[in-house]
Amino acid sequence: MEDKIRKFMYGRYGPDELYKFEFILYIITLFIGIFFKSKVLSIVQLLLVISILYRPMSKKIYKRSNENQKFLKLKKAISRQFLNIKRNIQDKDHIYKKCHKCKTTLKLPLPSKKGIKHAKCPHCGNRVTFLTLKYQKIEIIKK
Ligand SMILES: [Zn+2]
Secondary structure (H helix, E strand, O other), X not given: OHHHHHHHHOOOOOOOHHHHHHHHHHHHHHHHHHHOOOHHHHHHHHHHHHHHHHHHHOOOHHHHHHHHHXXXXXXXXXXXXXXXXXXXXXXXXXXXXXOOOOOOEEEEEOOOOOOEEEEEOOOOOOEEEEEOOXXXXXEEEEO
8 A cells, every 4th residue: 555655656746845834724724614604715725625635746846846945935035024023022131123224133222111212223324213221232133
């Protein structure tokens, strides 16, 4: 039986990151479907099932690999948007803020009292608005 599966899968693309994502998304839509009945959701589920079944079986490996690369690129771009939020939750002593002019991520000292303060971006000189009172050196995290 295992041998038959191996022979069948030979030359086929197989599961990848996009496959895993689609699978998780499908499970989520199943749970949402318990509470909300919707035609749009049903169509999304159907499309997900088709993709989940078709993509790993596909023999067009190059095409499927390209789809996966596009997905990984998009995933990286989205997760980068939430990086400073994650840093702000994890680091209790600093505020991470992006300079809107040069897109540099700044590591700013945490305020000891509430109040709107301004800092000068060490990279481009742009004024960055943030909350702080303590004086600490502003560090550049990423240019
Ligand atoms: Zn700047």
